[in-house]
Amino acid sequence: MAEQKPKNQDIDFTIIGQGLAGSLLAYCLLNAGKRIAIISDGKQSASRVAAGLINPITGQRFVLAEKTPAMLKLASEFYTAIETKLGIRCYFPTPLIRLFNNEKEKVFYEKRLLQPHYTPFFSTKPLSEQQLVNAPFGGVIQLQAAWLDTNTLLDALADYFISHDRITHLPAQTNSQTTTIHCEGYKIKYNPLFSWLPLQPAHGEIIHCESKSKLAPEITVKSKWLLPTSQNTCRIGATFEPHISEPTQQEQSKNALLSFVSSLKKDNEFNLLSHQAGIRPATLDKQPFIGFHPHDSNHAVFNGFGSRGSLLIPWYAKLFTETLVNQSKIPAEADIQRYESLCV
Numbered sequence: 001m002a003e004q005k006p007k008n009q010d011i012d013f014t015i016i017g018q019g020l021a022g023s024l025l026a027y028c029l030l031n032a033g034k035r036i037a038i039i040s041d042g043k044q045s046a047s048r049v050a051a052g053l054i055n056p057i058t059g060q061r062f063v064l065a066e067k068t069p070a071m072l073k074l075a076s077e078f079y080t081a082i083e084t085k086l087g088i089r090c091y092f093p094t095p096l097i098r099l100f101n102n103e104k105e106k107v108f109y110e111k112r113l114l115q116p117h118y119t120p121f122f123s124t125k126p127l128s129e130q131q132l133v134n135a136p137f138g139g140v141i142q143l144q145a146a147w148l149d150t151n152t153l154l155d156a157l158a159d160y161f162i163s164h165d166r167i168t169h170l171p172a173q174t175n176s177q178t179t180t181i182h183c184e185g186y187k188i189k190y191n192p193l194f195s196w197l198p199l200q201p202a203h204g205e206i207i208h209c210e211s212k213s214k215l216a217p218e219i220t221v222k223s224k225w226l227l228p229t230s231q232n233t234c235r236i237g238a239t240f241e242p243h244i245s246e247p248t249q250q251e252q253s254k255n256a257l258l259s260f261v262s263s264l265k266k267d268n269e270f271n272l273l274s275h276q277a278g279i280r281p282a283t284l285d286k287q288p289f290i291g292f293h294p295h296d297s298n299h300a301v302f303n304g305f306g307s308r309g310s311l312l313i314p315w316y317a318k319l320f321t322e323t324l325v326n327q328s329k330i331p332a333e334a335d336i337q338r339y340e341s342l343c344v
């Protein structure tokens with residue numbers, strides 16, 4: 001007999017939003033044997049614009065955060081397991097060429113080289129002349145980077161949820177037994193239940209191009225990045241404009257990205273295929289927003305993954321599932337309790 005669409009009284013959790021946060025949390029809860037419904041508004045999410053880069057070493061100072069190696073290991077296992085289960089390919093470990101923007105960055109990198117826990121993240125292989133075009137300060141090959149094809153993953157998960165009758169495009173009725181988990185990305189700022197959380201949304205744009213000549217497989221990062229998605233196509237990004245509040249495409253951003261790629265790959269030509277904009281759900285303290293509403297425990301939030309959703313969401317989806325299923329503690333750095341005084 002075909003599985004029935006869940007009736008409200010059959011639902012343990014209603015998830016609002018079907019970006020990476022809502023989808024991966026739903027996947028974890030289903031795997032934990034919970035009954036879920038997902039409400040999607042069908043609108044484009046930041047997750048579908050994102051390049052899905054996973055770069056363990058971040059910023060001008062080449063920082064490797066304490067939990068990053070563990071998060072990286074979990075993300076790799078998590079995405080690989082989904083690939084096997086759903087019969088897709090969406091997770092691509094790829095070396096990353098980091099070109100220094102200035103002398104200061106080079107000095108930071110050289111200091112990191114002296115710290116043994118950084119060693120597994122840097123190749124000792126020197127960059128070739130071709131890789132060093134327009135890089136007067138030099139660069140390094142970073143290891144353990146990857147990229148996630150978010151569109152392939154989200155499409156496959158949507159099919160998986162449909163096959164389990166877990167998606168509705170209608171506003172669902174909930175009962176007192178159902179916990180509603182809000183995974184609305186930057187649109188949480190319009191949600192009266194959680195608009196008190198200090199979100200710092202950051203507009204960003206990327207372009208998708210076709211290249212005339214064959215591209216090397218590595219990701220290249222300078223002030224911006226180039227991510228080859230096939231031998232002749234690539235994504236180039238991303239801009240960062242915190243003052244633009246809705247995901248609109250800007251002509252000057254497109255031109256800036258095109259001129260970045262032309263200066264990086266002088267001997268190649270690029271034709272624009274598409275241009276997209278999205279809003280990163282970034283937060284004041286750069287930590288996620290996870291947990292229950294202080295005055296209404298039927299409502300919870302799973303959001304605030306900023307520019308690092310591909311790395312952070314698997315980690316926190318697993319931990320929050322443990323909270324929802326076994327009442328384990330939410331990690332303090334992510335628990336919205338830290339902002340409880342703002343909720344009036």
Ligand SMILES: Cc1cc2nc3c(=O)[nH]c(=O)nc-3n(C[C@H](O)[C@H](O)[C@H](O)COP(=O)(O)OP(=O)(O)OC[C@H]3O[C@@H](n4cnc5c(N)ncnc54)[C@H](O)[C@@H]3O)c2cc1C
Nearest residue numbers: 017019020021041045046047052053185204278308309310
């Ligand atoms: C230009 C750009 C580049 C990026 N590059 C990277 C990158 O390289 N690596 C990386 O890790 N991250 C990157 N990010 C960040 C990444 O996109 C986010 O961390 C992540 O996708 C956030 O996922 P989310 O599910 O929280 O939000 P979203 O993906 O925005 O999903 C939220 C969903 O909820 C829906 N929704 C909202 N309100 C309602 C409602 N009331 N009812 C039903 N549905 C609702 C929305 O329409 C949306 O579909 C980038 C972001 C941008 C904009």
